[in-house]
Amino acid sequence: MSVTAEIPTQDLEARLSPGALVTDRDVIDSYASDKALFCPAGQALALVRARTVDDVVAVMSFATQHHIPVVTQGARTGLSGAANAVDGGLLLNVAAMDQVLEIDEVNQTCRVQPGVINQDLKTALAEHGLAYPPDPGSVAISTIGGNVATNAGGMCCVKYGVTKDYVRAMTVVLADGTVTKLGRPTAKGVAGLDLAALFVGSEGTLGTIVEVTLALKPALTQPITAVGIFPDTASAGRTVTEYMGSGANLSMLEFIDGPSVAMINAYGDFGLPDDVGALLLVQSDAKGAGAMEELEAFRRVAESNGGSEVFVSDDPADSQMLVAARRAVAPAMEKYAHTRGGGELVDDVCVPRSALGEFFERLALIDARFDVEVATAGHAGDGNMHPSVVFDAGDEAQVSQAQEAFAAIMQLGLDLGGTITGEHGVGFLKREWLGRELDAGARLMHTQIKNALDPLGILNPGKMFGV
């Protein structure tokens, strides 16, 4: 890879849509990273803004011919460095392939190009009385291709599952430029290995997704919302455990700890109280009286577990405001981190729901042990927590402490029978930790499959499998 100057990018340009190849260094470098911290970005040879499947094929064929890396990327909203440039490689950006190709009301499916923004798809589907539930925090800016490549989650998952639950079929371009269809658009299908499922969450290490067929739901019912206020995280954790164990089928169950609530209140007025130990935001979109029944049941469980107050509202404006408050966690933390030296590492562990109480207890110990601040929000109904480590990025000691705290949180996730990443992915950030989560057999299977499908190792090298 050291002789990139000899790679004839003009040959590639001749095979691409006009203007798709970018060799301007400043532009290339502006595409070099996603939103992850502590993930180095290499110096790419060139950027290709693909417009067609043929562009993607040309990139893969060229990369195979010259044995150079290909890093596929969409909106670069990822939090693990999976979309970061690799030295001497091609950045293959598919964000411009952004067409909704088909919306099929009878079969409740759609076919989309990878660059379609999640929220844009939701908007387009709403006109047809259909819904695509997965709603990662990046819903307004991330692409379906990226969502599929990382198996994105969100707040809906407690009831509606994650991205993989909606992927029926896809078209991918393999390392050698072969275009192939995986899966099928039908509701059922068991012909052969589930290769579409293998590609979901594969983070660009097996091929590039150029089209996706998604299963859809009928338009969801307008939810009603409750917010429960707790004196501490423990009582909130107990509430989640007991309530979910009761067989509730909520459409949202989100956790925000006290420090995060304070950051939100400093960021904007969403009607949240001050000085709370923790909040739970709950929604039910059950039909008819079912929704209010579910939220009243939540109130009873919260109150019997030490919750200090529970507000239930069927006013859509309240619902929207509370969801906006939850979505404000990320920018509010970013703003707060800015005042503390700019460093913020967002973790993403997922533990069994029954372990949430112990998780909060031991997280407090981590917070106390390291010279950083930890604030946590997350998808409590799934046991998927996002502790954010806030630190002074200009202070080497703090940076080191932050990285240790970040690692301790992942270890805590593993200790409690969970995973190092519930929805953000491995990428570069957690590649060492992937090896700790998997046993020897699973690690070897990863390598065997990667080597079988990408024998030259040109697809997103150093990500996921890296170590």
Place this chain on the structure above:
Amino acid sequence: MSVTAEIPTQDLEARLSPGALVTDRDVIDSYASDKALFCPAGQALALVRARTVDDVVAVMSFATQHHIPVVTQGARTGLSGAANAVDGGLLLNVAAMDQVLEIDEVNQTCRVQPGVINQDLKTALAEHGLAYPPDPGSVAISTIGGNVATNAGGMCCVKYGVTKDYVRAMTVVLADGTVTKLGRPTAKGVAGLDLAALFVGSEGTLGTIVEVTLALKPALTQPITAVGIFPDTASAGRTVTEYMGSGANLSMLEFIDGPSVAMINAYGDFGLPDDVGALLLVQSDAKGAGAMEELEAFRRVAESNGGSEVFVSDDPADSQMLVAARRAVAPAMEKYAHTRGGGELVDDVCVPRSALGEFFERLALIDARFDVEVATAGHAGDGNMHPSVVFDAGDEAQVSQAQEAFAAIMQLGLDLGGTITGEHGVGFLKREWLGRELDAGARLMHTQIKNALDPLGILNPGKMFGV
């Protein structure tokens, strides 16, 4: 494989649980087949009735050492020959590994051994207020391990999805005897490739499943039922298409054609009318008034599409009887086929729901073209149809006609944008057809992954990938 007499099975016996190795030829041969027709069964070297994971490891290690095939099987209720013996190989039967290891009410998961019968699990879960929805026709006799290995479906899938939607994690034994955990028990998790999903539906070609962690649902609401009577299949097909397109969220939508209804009525009295063109059986388990609203909506759509009568009942006895009638299709057809010379080939194509009308039209042409009888029932809500070809198994010309009709039905499925198998699997029966459904790239990926994970080709050779 021709010198099996030299394979020292006594060495294997020494590594197994006492009594696990069976070398009695009659017993071995009695385990040689599943329920598929036209699938040859080889002569196995020995049968191992595994009781522990160590038994499975011993089988794999021995098979790798001696380069002999391993065919994993459970209750042998499959319909594709995937569990059939291979010459000179080991039959690895895991039906005796039948313990429910854990039921976790808070996390709504369970851990089970592969030999647990689906219905037994349902019964055990009901005591905890939990449900495992997948309900293949074999629900009373098939194992969870087999259900996972074939990604079994059933009647619930239109609302509750298929087996893969419930598999969180599993422990598998690989070809060389390595024991490894795939997936994770948490609600979310994206650490690495989704290898658990790759194993779902892999039909014993990649390894043997020795433990499964399943996601569960809160106990389902008692459904109410409707039966719609139609003068012909076309009006039933139109009804399915229009009704499903309306955003209904039924818990069952089954189709039975006239000839199948006649067979059911000859088999037992389930209260079905005579002389109908087709029936649709519909259930809703929506809460409160929602269920009746859904079924009344069904009535309106059925009547506007030529349905002659629709009966709606909220009497659980009626529901049970109608479901029993649907489940009686298989034995009723078997009985009928017995009177016609004993031959019955059950197909399993799945098409987009919107294509059901055209499917029925072209199926009638196939019925007319070949000198056999075709009777059809299926999971209309999923577009998953089971046309049965009934013929005289003692008449060579009829056998040939039956096989041609069976093939024509699969081709019809592909022509309509569907698949050759919605839920029964590829096994031996459809291995040539798998190659027609997949494109060249997907075929190559299958081979690459198979070779990577089973380099000696000892795991269920000749199945799925066979041709």
